[in-house]
Amino acid sequence: QKEVEQDPGPLSVPEGAIVSLNCTYSNSAFQYFMWYRQYSRKGPELLMYTYSSGNKEDGRFTAQVDKSSKYISLFIRDSQPSDSATYLCAMSKTGNQFYFGTGTSLTVIP
Amino acid sequence: NAGVTQTPKFQVLKTGQSMTLQCAQDMNHNSMYWYRQDPGMGLRLIYYSASEGTTDKGEVPNGYNVSRLNKREFSLRLESAAPSQTSVYFCASSAGGGAGETQYFGPGTRLLVL
Numbered sequence: 001q002k003e004v005e006q007d008p009g010p011l012s013v014p015e016g017a018i019v020s021l022n023c024t025y026s027n028s029a030f031q032y033f034m035w036y037r038q039y040s041r042k043g044p045e046l047l048m049y050t051y052s053s054g055n056k057e058d059g060r061f062t063a064q065v066d067k068s069s070k071y072i073s074l075f076i077r078d079s080q081p082s083d084s085a086t087y088l089c090a091m092s093k094t095g096n097q098f099y100f101g102t103g104t105s106l107t108v109i110p
Numbered sequence: 111n112a113g114v115t116q117t118p119k120f121q122v123l124k125t126g127q128s129m130t131l132q133c134a135q136d137m138n139h140n141s142m143y144w145y146r147q148d149p150g151m152g153l154r155l156i157y158y159s160a161s162e163g164t165t166d167k168g169e170v171p172n173g174y175n176v177s178r179l180n181k182r183e184f185s186l187r188l189e190s191a192a193p194s195q196t197s198v199y200f201c202a203s204s205a206g207g208g209a210g211e212t213q214y215f216g217p218g219t220r221l222l223v224l
Contacts, residue, residue: 043215100153
């Protein structure tokens, strides 16, 4: 069983839609949770970081962590064509070694 | 500010050949990482270096060696390449002062082993 599970999609939504991206995990020791965005043929870039449970908001992006369900989410409000990318979740026990999901491919249609 | 740079951008090898992937960062970061990214598998950690002079195995270290040459540079060596090592390799760095830090990724090296 993989440490982190993520639906690869692809996900296609109209501009302005609310997007929900999710990951589940099996290791209850994970306490650092991150979301990365990766454009085609580029390296990943950090979008959101959350420690332990709870919500975090940054502009149009909201990250949620539910440790009791071992489930994390990223919500994108008012999605834009520039949000079209692959979104990777990542998590860690110690903050040194991160386990990544396989990524969800998102296309926002103008 | 270049951030994290990787060379080469693309390489084709024959089975059994060796090569070294180079990575350098100009952010004065202490920690550096090597990942490989494969379809359906996501990013997997090969090796990391928490600080200059130290290296540790990650999730998939077999078939690879690393050298933390100095604070700026962290190289990944394939001694005898195999087709299973065909992948996109990413180097990353972080400040290294605490847990949960941002990792900054390079643009990647695409490696094809025939």
